[in-house]
Structures are given as structure tokens and as C-alpha cells.
Amino acid sequence: MISDHPHCFLCKHSLPEWYDAIAARSEIVAFKRGQVLFTEGEPASHFYFLHGGTIKVHKQWGAAKDLIIKFAAPGDVLGHRGMGKEQHFPVTATALEAGSACRISTEFFLSSLKVNNGLAISMMMLYAGELQEAEHKMRNMVHMDVKGRIAEALLTIRQVFGTDAGGNINNLLTKQDIASYAGTTYETLFKVLNEWGQEGIVAVSGKDIRIEKEKKLKGFILY
Missing domain, CATH: 2.60.120.10 (Jelly Rolls)
Known part of the structure; x- marks a missing residue:
């Protein structure tokens, strides 16, 4: 052993x-x-x-x-x-x-x-x-808004699972899993990712998620 x-x-x-x-x-x-x-x-x-x-x-x-x-x-x-x-x-x-x-x-x-x-x-x-x-x-659930929780969740998931050659998060999770980790609903996650995609903060294609503007993403997080 x-x-x-x-x-x-x-x-x-x-x-x-x-x-x-x-x-x-x-x-x-x-x-x-x-x-x-x-x-x-x-x-x-x-x-x-x-x-x-x-x-x-x-x-x-x-x-x-x-x-x-x-x-x-x-x-x-x-x-x-x-x-x-x-x-x-x-x-x-x-x-x-x-x-x-x-x-x-x-x-x-x-x-x-x-x-x-x-x-x-x-x-x-x-x-x-x-x-x-x-x-x-617990502090995040009480004091951080949903965008901050989703931003922190994406950064943590990237840290845990790493990225592939294209920079996409090596994601073993479903979108529902990501929502559950961020303490929100699938519908809210979907809406926020679409908004961030239009702003160029993240790139989403099917299951693939790539963080494009890390500094801006971190700006949503309450430290």
C-alpha cells in the first residue's frame, strides 16, 4: 500500500x-x-x-x-x-x-x-x-451576490481540474453541478454565463468554459 x-x-x-x-x-x-x-x-x-x-x-x-x-x-x-x-x-x-x-x-x-x-x-x-x-x-452565501459566487466557483473549478490545450476548463461537472457549487440555480447560471459571454469575460461553447478576462472576473468577488 x-x-x-x-x-x-x-x-x-x-x-x-x-x-x-x-x-x-x-x-x-x-x-x-x-x-x-x-x-x-x-x-x-x-x-x-x-x-x-x-x-x-x-x-x-x-x-x-x-x-x-x-x-x-x-x-x-x-x-x-x-x-x-x-x-x-x-x-x-x-x-x-x-x-x-x-x-x-x-x-x-x-x-x-x-x-x-x-x-x-x-x-x-x-x-x-x-x-x-x-x-x-457561509459568508459568501450571505454577503456575496450571485455573480461573485459564480465567478469564485469558476476560478476554483479551474484550479481543481486544470485546463486543456485550448484553455478550456477540464470540466467533469455539468452546468447544474456548477450552479450547485455556486449556491444558485441552473437558470441563473445560464443567464450570467450568457451575459459574460457577450461581454467577453468568458467563452462558452456547449460544455466548454474558458475564462477570457480573469481580472474582470475576480472583480465580482468579495474578499
Whole structure:
């Protein structure tokens, strides 16, 4: 596991003496695009340490809408949001592309924390970082207008997924996904992208989105 997946969060932050225990108590699970790893409301029985692929972490928002909380990439942890008093997953994790992850039980993860101080500290820093990010997103939802949220969403998505040779965002997301990440509706996203397209701020062709005037796009964002 260590040589094949050098960026695995669990192995990276555990003592070498703990590797045999990890090998005995973990399993590598493969997933396909569109597969759900766990669903909001289910008992939080497992942790996932992502080895490959990209995952969207999303939450029910209103009657029939989703809010995308974050994107997980190789090296990230999934399932930790279920830790707490009720021990249920507060979010859903869905694969945007095929990949694999190391899966362990919650019980073994707690045992690992007791043995590995480095892992415990790294998890504490992970929670602190995600809390800051959640506060940032909450502030944006309250104080930033919809154009600012869409602008920040496009820049973040480009940072996460990169661009192709033509400068288009390597987009694994649908327009609905982008709207969900920006905390808006598909109709509003469509309207704003059309407006920005006419102004030359972005270029949109089907699923392809290319940022043409980054400085102007950043001007919509409240820092």
C-alpha cells in the first residue's frame, strides 16, 4: 500500500510500525463515475482515503436541490464529517470520475488516532481547514451576490481540474453541478454565463468554459 499509494493520507501520517495493522484492517475499493460512496443520513461506519479519481461532496439544499460542499482529490479524506455525537454522514459523496480509495472502519480509525500522534494532529489540522472553508462559504452565501459566487466557483473549478490545450476548463461537472457549487440555480447560471459571454469575460461553447478576462472576473468577488 505504501509504495503503490505514497500520497495516501492514512499511511502518510501513520508510524511505519502501524503499516501491518493498516494492511490487515483496510481494503481497496474501486468506484466508477457516478457511483455513490456514501449517502447523507447513513450511519458513518467507514472512512475513505482517496487514491485516485475525483469526488464531489454534496448536501441536500431545500426540497430537491443539492449544494456541492467541496471536491475531493487523491490524498484527501472522506467520511470524517460523520464523526460526532450522532455518527451519521451529513453529506453524500459521488464520483465524478473512476478511481479507488482505501477504506477502513470508524473503529479502526479511532484506534489509529490513539496510536499515531502525527495522524491525530494532521486530522485536527484538516478539520480546522475545513471549518475555515465552511465559514468562508457561509459568508459568501450571505454577503456575496450571485455573480461573485459564480465567478469564485469558476476560478476554483479551474484550479481543481486544470485546463486543456485550448484553455478550456477540464470540466467533469455539468452546468447544474456548477450552479450547485455556486449556491444558485441552473437558470441563473445560464443567464450570467450568457451575459459574460457577450461581454467577453468568458467563452462558452456547449460544455466548454474558458475564462477570457480573469481580472474582470475576480472583480465580482468579495474578499
